Amino acid sequence: MHQTSTIEPQSTTTHAKIAIIGSGFAGLGLAIQLRRRGESDFIVLERADDVGGTWRDNTYPGAACDIQSHLYSFSFRPNPDWSRVYATQPEIHAYLREASIDEGVQPHINFGAELLSCTWQARAAHWALETSAGSFTADFVVTAAGHLSDPKLPNITGLEKFERPMFHSARWDHSFKREGKSIGVIGSGASGIQIVPELAKTAGQLTVFQRSAPYIIPRVDHAYTTAQKSMFRRMPETAQALRDELFWGNEARFPQRRGIADFIAKIETTALDHLAAQVPEGELRDKLTPDYMIGCKRILISNDYYPAFLRDNVALETSGIVEVRERSIITNDGEIELDALVLGTGFEAADLPITHRIFDENGRSMAESWTSGGAAYACSTVAGYPNLFIMNGPNSGLGAGSIIYVVESQIQYILGALEFMDSTGASTIEIPQQAQDNFVAAIDERAADTVWLNGGCYSWSVDHRYGRLTTVWPDFMTRFRRESGRFKPDEYLVDGKLVDGPRRLESVSV
Amino acid sequence: MVTNLTEPRQSAWHADGTLHEPLLIEPTGYVEHAGRVIPIYDSGNETSTATIVLVHGSSGSARGSFWAVYPILTFTRRVVAFDLQLPADDADLTLADAVAQLRAVVDHASGEGPVALVGYSFGAVVAAAYASERPPAVASLSLVAGWSKTDRYQLLRNNLWLRLHDADPEALCQLTLLMAYSAGFLVGRNERDWRELQQAAAARPYPVQIMRLNRDIDIELGLSRIDVPTLVIGCRYDDMVPLHHSRMLFGAIADARYLEIESGHAVSVERPAELAVVVDDFSLDPHEHPAGTIIRNDHA
Numbered sequence: 001m002h003q004t005s006t007i008e009p010q011s012t013t014t015h016a017k018i019a020i021i022g023s024g025f026a027g028l029g030l031a032i033q034l035r036r037r038g039e040s041d042f043i044v045l046e047r048a049d050d051v052g053g054t055w056r057d058n059t060y061p062g063a064a065c066d067i068q069s070h071l072y073s074f075s076f077r078p079n080p081d082w083s084r085v086y087a088t089q090p091e092i093h094a095y096l097r098e099a100s101i102d103e104g105v106q107p108h109i110n111f112g113a114e115l116l117s118c119t120w121q122a123r124a125a126h127w128a129l130e131t132s133a134g135s136f137t138a139d140f141v142v143t144a145a146g147h148l149s150d151p152k153l154p155n156i157t158g159l160e161k162f163e164r165p166m167f168h169s170a171r172w173d174h175s176f177k178r179e180g181k182s183i184g185v186i187g188s189g190a191s192g193i194q195i196v197p198e199l200a201k202t203a204g205q206l207t208v209f210q211r212s213a214p215y216i217i218p219r220v221d222h223a224y225t226t227a228q229k230s231m232f233r234r235m236p237e238t239a240q241a242l243r244d245e246l247f248w249g250n251e252a253r254f255p256q257r258r259g260i261a262d263f264i265a266k267i268e269t270t271a272l273d274h275l276a277a278q279v280p281e282g283e284l285r286d287k288l289t290p291d292y293m294i295g296c297k298r299i300l301i302s303n304d305y306y307p308a309f310l311r312d313n314v315a316l317e318t319s320g321i322v323e324v325r326e327r328s329i330i331t332n333d334g335e336i337e338l339d340a341l342v343l344g345t346g347f348e349a350a351d352l353p354i355t356h357r358i359f360d361e362n363g364r365s366m367a368e369s370w371t372s373g374g375a376a377y378a379c380s381t382v383a384g385y386p387n388l389f390i391m392n393g394p395n396s397g398l399g400a401g402s403i404i405y406v407v408e409s410q411i412q413y414i415l416g417a418l419e420f421m422d423s424t425g426a427s428t429i430e431i432p433q434q435a436q437d438n439f440v441a442a443i444d445e446r447a448a449d450t451v452w453l454n455g456g457c458y459s460w461s462v463d464h465r466y467g468r469l470t471t472v473w474p475d476f477m478t479r480f481r482r483e484s485g486r487f488k489p490d491e492y493l494v495d496g497k498l499v500d501g502p503r504r505l506e507s508v509s510v
Numbered sequence: 511m512v513t514n515l516t517e518p519r520q521s522a523w524h525a526d527g528t529l530h531e532p533l534l535i536e537p538t539g540y541v542e543h544a545g546r547v548i549p550i551y552d553s554g555n556e557t558s559t560a561t562i563v564l565v566h567g568s569s570g571s572a573r574g575s576f577w578a579v580y581p582i583l584t585f586t587r588r589v590v591a592f593d594l595q596l597p598a599d600d601a602d603l604t605l606a607d608a609v610a611q612l613r614a615v616v617d618h619a620s621g622e623g624p625v626a627l628v629g630y631s632f633g634a635v636v637a638a639a640y641a642s643e644r645p646p647a648v649a650s651l652s653l654v655a656g657w658s659k660t661d662r663y664q665l666l667r668n669n670l671w672l673r674l675h676d677a678d679p680e681a682l683c684q685l686t687l688l689m690a691y692s693a694g695f696l697v698g699r700n701e702r703d704w705r706e707l708q709q710a711a712a713a714r715p716y717p718v719q720i721m722r723l724n725r726d727i728d729i730e731l732g733l734s735r736i737d738v739p740t741l742v743i744g745c746r747y748d749d750m751v752p753l754h755h756s757r758m759l760f761g762a763i764a765d766a767r768y769l770e771i772e773s774g775h776a777v778s779v780e781r782p783a784e785l786a787v788v789v790d791d792f793s794l795d796p797h798e799h800p801a802g803t804i805i806r807n808d809h810a
Contacts, residue, residue, distance in 0.1 A: 248810075255578070255581055
């Protein structure tokens with residue numbers, strides 16, 4: 001998955017001041033803000049044929065967001081018309097598509113342009129980008145490729161031998177007719193638990209292969225009434241107040257991740273009572289009871305996942321997969337014949353694929369430069385890679401909260417940096433290794449006290465090659481914005497020199 | 511797996527992955543004052559910034575006011591809380607007595623340097639009264655939902671509270687819920703959380719001695735003597751200590767800045783993370799905003 005594709009780049013080269021990789025929430029958000037500031041010298045490179053990132057790709061039955069819509073949307077593009085507390089995939093995708101059109105971003109997007117390589121040219125002081133749709137150069141590059149963009153396939157013997165329909169949840173095959181079929185679902189994470197209740201309705205037999213039971217809490221969801229939507233439209237401050245309330249409600253979940261006993265007890269009881277209310281005592285409930293501390297893996301929300309297992313046509317398989325054969329899965333308990341296999345096995349979040357395609361002037365990839373896992377100053381810039389900003393890169397995910405808040409913090413940071421570079425007329429900006437190391441050490445120190453590293457689970461938040469928490473931010477979202485949401489030039493090398501004296505820049509607000 | 515919550519605290523986590531016990535239940539030590547023993551809760555962690563001392567409100571206990579806020583503050587610094595001791599035999603509590611107990615706790619907690627004093631509700635009154643003595647052991651002051659002089663509106667509620675306390679515990683519980691929480695918060699709880707709120711209000715009525723003392727508060731004269739940087743936090747939908755009190759504190763204290771949180775009086779329950787983050791930021795750098803600043807938290 002990490003090999004550079006062999007598609008031949010075209011020969012023409014286009015230059016832009018800024019190149020943004022990806023047109024999901026992060027890339028679109030930055031592009032919108034650039035447009036609103038009157039910046040037109042930028043391009044967006046998008047490998048697919050539409051905007052939306054994760055919300056374009058994940059079209060599986062039941063796909064919906066686990067963060068409330070009024071918080072999981074741009075603060076600068078509020079939407080009074082969200083249909084319900086937790087929006088479904090089509091609605092979020094439509095929101096992003098509409099934003100890209102309304103804000104005039106579409107003309108900047110190169111669709112079908114998959115980034116093959118992105119290499120720093122020291123002499124020219126710009127980046128050379130090779131894509132499946134031609135060559136580009138750019139003074140600045142922003143990677144907005146996301147954490148949840150490249151499907152992760154399970155490492156199971158014989159998986160490639162399966163000869164019947166098999167697809168990852170983020171690559172759903174809509175031509176597949178699931179009625180009456182015997183279907184297997186591997187994985188019981190955020191995608192799996194949304195897919196299972198949908199498939200259960202019509203499948204002949206549904207088998208869920210679970211390695212580790214997730215904690216699940218009730219989904220407190222309802223449709224917004226016409227009156228509520230009209231109130232949000234007529235009085236935007238009511239939607240803002242709701243957004244603030246949701247934000248601080250999510251912030252108040254973070255102490256769970258730090259293992260604070262009162263917070264853990266409350267959320268654990270909520271989850272286990274939910275299980276007990278929906279599944280009678282016995283073997284099934286035992287299998288669905290997690291064996292690690294709550295929060296170590298993502299806490300899921302669902303009202304219809306547990307009840308699906310009470311149906312006659314649904315089975316939970318926990319004995320462990322031995323191998324996959326042409327038409328079946330062999331478990332430690334026997335053989336299960338399948339007409340189709342769905343892989344709800346998540347994404348490459350720790351070893352980010354995009355970082356294998358970014359090269360310094362000596363041809364070393366960013367992934368190689370990370371000798372102990374993902375690391376960035378202000379969660380944005382990497383030593384050795386000047387004029388480049390990562391969105392949703394190292395330690396930018398969340399265990400409790402809305403990633404849109406992180407995205408907007410990073411937009412603010414990047415705009416501040418670009419504004420600073422404009423004001424100085426300098427051509428390169430780079431973070432020294434030492435400043436990056438200090439920043440990362442302060443993250444590692446906080447990470448050491450979190451449930452992700454202490455909770456006794458195998459979490460995708462951790463880069464297991466190094467035992468470091470590299471994917472999520474181990475503190476409050478507010479702290480992320482305080483530390484990484486406002487550009488400060490003090491520690492950077494600008495045109496190779498540290499900026500003289502303490503230099504204060506007005507913050508740029510989005 | 512049900513998490514083991516009963517082992518004694520050694521660090522945030524035990525080697526076997528289990529957690530320490532809930533905080534603010536078992537005191538970590540005691541401070542003696544005038545023949546009385548004041549239980550304290552000292553997080554004990556090393557800190558390069560000022561230790562925070564928390565003064566609880568009319569609920570009568572550190573846990574009642576700070577069960578959610580105290581642990582968050584310990585992420586970055588040492589925090590000391592204590593349970594105010596009430597006179598025996600239902601004798602009246604005086605403000606001077608409460609201040610004396612606070613002074614004893616601060617003297618104990620300030621070994622490493624001056625502390626960041628944080629008072630909530632009635633605790634803000636005690637903290638402000640103490641700060642007006644210009645104690646050298648205090649570096650900064652945060653007054654959350656506090657007041658300086660009890661007014662007619664508060665007396666009306668207090669009258670009702672005292673009558674129901676003696677006559678109708680169930681109605682008392684409802685009055686407390688009405689007054690402590692914002693309407694939006696109460697309406698927004700799911701059934702489970704609503705039940706818990708009711709149970710908590712019924713299980714722990716405020717101590718009568720504090721409620722009696724609340725009737726006669728007047729510390730206005732002392733406010734002008736407070737000379738440490740102060741953060742006044744008012745709660746927008748506070749029906750117990752309405753917002754005008756915090757605004758008056760902001761006006762009265764020379765080196766004060768002001769911030770409003772969109773919550774009812776029970777801000778430590780409605781917005782624990784916001785309160786803790788704001789107090790933590792201020793205590794870290796009390797002069798970040800000059801005196802007279804109205805601080806506005808960013809919208810999310």
